[in-house]
Amino acid sequence: MEACIEAHGGLVWSIVLKRVRDRSAAEDLTQEIFTEIWKTSGRYDPSIASESGFVAMIARRRAIDWSRRQQRLPEMESLPDKADFPAPVETPGHAMDRDSLWKALESLPDETRRLFTLHFEQGLTHSEIAESTGLPLGSVKTRLRRGLLEARALLGRLGERLNLNPGPPP
Amino acid sequence: MNVEDRWTRFEELDAGRVLGDLDAAELAEWQELSRDFGSDDALDQLAAEVEAVMILEKPLVLPPAVAARLKREFAPTPSSKSTGKIVIGPWLGWAVAACLLGLLVVSRLNFSQTPTAEQRRSLLVEKSADSRRLPFAPASDSYAAAQGEVVWSDSRQEGYMTLSNIPANDPARRQYQLWIVDPSRDEIPVDGGVFDIPAGSGPVVIPIQAKLAVKNPAAFVITLEQPGGVVKSKQEVVVALAKS
Numbered sequence: 001m002e003a004c005i006e007a008h009g010g011l012v013w014s015i016v017l018k019r020v021r022d023r024s025a026a027e028d029l030t031q032e033i034f035t036e037i038w039k040t041s042g043r044y045d046p047s048i049a050s051e052s053g054f055v056a057m058i059a060r061r062r063a064i065d066w067s068r069r070q071q072r073l074p075e076m077e078s079l080p081d082k083a084d085f086p087a088p089v090e091t092p093g094h095a096m097d098r099d100s101l102w103k104a105l106e107s108l109p110d111e112t113r114r115l116f117t118l119h120f121e122q123g124l125t126h127s128e129i130a131e132s133t134g135l136p137l138g139s140v141k142t143r144l145r146r147g148l149l150e151a152r153a154l155l156g157r158l159g160e161r162l163n164l165n166p167g168p169p170p
Numbered sequence: 171m172n173v174e175d176r177w178t179r180f181e182e183l184d185a186g187r188v189l190g191d192l193d194a195a196e197l198a199e200w201q202e203l204s205r206d207f208g209s210d211d212a213l214d215q216l217a218a219e220v221e222a223v224m225i226l227e228k229p230l231v232l233p234p235a236v237a238a239r240l241k242r243e244f245a246p247t248p249s250s251k252s253t254g255k256i257v258i259g260p261w262l263g264w265a266v267a268a269c270l271l272g273l274l275v276v277s278r279l280n281f282s283q284t285p286t287a288e289q290r291r292s293l294l295v296e297k298s299a300d301s302r303r304l305p306f307a308p309a310s311d312s313y314a315a316a317q318g319e320v321v322w323s324d325s326r327q328e329g330y331m332t333l334s335n336i337p338a339n340d341p342a343r344r345q346y347q348l349w350i351v352d353p354s355r356d357e358i359p360v361d362g363g364v365f366d367i368p369a370g371s372g373p374v375v376i377p378i379q380a381k382l383a384v385k386n387p388a389a390f391v392i393t394l395e396q397p398g399g400v401v402k403s404k405q406e407v408v409v410a411l412a413k414s
Contacts, residue, residue, distance in 0.1 A: 001244040009232030009240070014225045027236050034240055039290070049215050052226065057211070057218035064190035069382065101223050119189070120217075121224040126191055145185035152216055 001038060008037075008055040015059040018123025019067060029066055033059045050098075104154040112147035119144055180207045188217045198401070205398070287375040291321055291330035298323040304390065304412040306333065313337075316410045320390045322378065329378035331390070336409060338369035339394070346409065347399040350380055351389040359391065360384055364399035389413045 012033050013026070020026040036058050044054045105113060118124045118132065126144070130137040171179065183200040186192045192200060294301050306318040315335040322329035331348065339345060348362030363379030394407035 002241050005232070005237060005240050005244070009237050010229035011222060011225055013232040013236070014230040015221065017230060027239075030232075030236060031240060031243060034244065038244065050219065050222070052222040053215060053219040056222035056225075057214050060190075060218050060221060061214070067190060098223055101219060105220065105223075116220065117224070120221040121227075141186070141191050142182075144189055144191075145182050148185045148188065148213065148217060148220075149181055151220065152213065155216070 001034070004037065004055075005034060008052060011052055011055060012059045015056060015123075016063050019063040025066070029062060033062050036062065100155060100158045104151050104158060107154050108147060108150060112143060112150065115140065115144050116147060176203060177207060179203065184209065184213055188213045201398070201401070205396075287330060287377050290328075290377070291332070291375050294323055294326065294328055294330065295321055298326055298328075300325050302414070304414055306331070306390075306392070306410040306412045309391070309408040309411045312407075313409045318373070318410065318412075320378070320412045322384075322387060322390070324385060324387075327380060327383060329380070331376045331378065331392075332373055333367065333376065333392075333410075334373040336367050336392075338367050341366050341397060343397065344394050345397050345399060347393050347395045347403065348376075348378060349391045349393065349403060350378075350384050350387050351391065352384050352387045354386040355382070355384070358402070361399065361401070362390065364395070387414065 012030055016029050017026045020029055037055060118129045126137060126140045129140045180203040183196055187200055301321055301323040304320050308314045308316045317335050318331060318333035320331050345364045345366060347364050349359035350362045351359045361381040365376045390412040392409040393403045393405055394409055
């Protein structure tokens with residue numbers, strides 16, 4: 001676990017602090033996240049996600065839950081524990097190739113890329129993005145959602161392995 | 171709305187769920203649509219990969235004091251020092267047990283094997299001074315044979331149910347759901363997670379997944395609900411109850 005904290009501590013801290021913005025709460029949440037990583041590490045599959053992607057998914061979910069808890073909104077479900085399913089030895093992830101991901105992100109329209117940077121990299125809330133860009137709040141929400149779906153479609157076309165382009169049931 | 175329109179709406183709401191921007195009405199709409207279309211982690215994974223790849227260009231550094239605290243938290247329990255001459259014979263069994271325990275600790279550190287729910291439950295009982303144990307009692311004639319207990323720690327916000335003689339469910343039709351009654355925080359019970367009882371199993375240990383912080387639980391209630399659980403239970407089928 002020490003190696004995991006060394007390798008991914010900065011990533012988790014970055015995800016948490018930009019959303020929580022309260023140092024003490026961020027420290028507690030970081031501990032909760034590493035506890036969940038410890039509990040659910042058996043679920044990690046390097047053929048589906050990169051190790052940093054797996055860690056980021058848990059951190060994002062917990063950070064979003066924290067925000068929703070502040071607003072008294074329902075939270076998302078935790079990842080199920082699969083403790084009887086041993087995790088592989090640490091190996092770099094293969095499922096999501098970083099170059100393909102950058103390629104897909106660079107193919108997005110300029111405005112979507114700017115919104116992604118503000119949301120994912122800088123951790124601005126939708127209201128803060130609206131204020132910073134002058135876009136109506138509803139447009140920020142819609143464009144971010146559609147941007148994510150567009151990125152999924154682009155990656156699907158680039159042949160990434162995630163089940164990225166599901167369709168409606170027949 | 172036809173199927174294509176419903177699917178388009180579901181995708182948009184699913185993206186909103188992943189981005190954490192659904193309001194209560196949209197969440198209810200997503201839950202209804204997800205019953206038809208299902209839900210998986212693929213979009214969560216994509217958002218996480220995007221965020222990771224962007225952050226890792228210039229990540230913050232985990233403050234050393236926080237890193238040290240985390241490492242202490244996950245460090246193995248220090249073994250006791252040898253103080254005298256060891257007589258091998260009578261202690262051989264204990265030595266083997268200690269080695270096995272050591273292997274368990276090392277495997278945790280290697281991030282290569284996680285303990286089972288039963289092991290984590292035992293650790294909680296042993297290590298958490300405030301853990302409390304409450305027996306489950308059947309709550310209706312249909313579940314008269316239901317037995318078990320709940321272990322819960324307020325400080326760790328962690329708990330487990332050990333259940334037996336509860337009929338197996340078909341997850342496609344109904345699922346069990348735990349509710350935690352905590353009058354000190356709210357009159358509405360906290361969702362403790364959805365779970366299944368597999369066919370033909372003996373006692374099972376189920377981790378509690380409290381969706382909100384629980385301060386002082388007065389009761390734990392198991393109900394039978396639709397697949398995926400519900401936001402608020404009508405308590406039409408109450409299976410078992412554990413009261414403090």
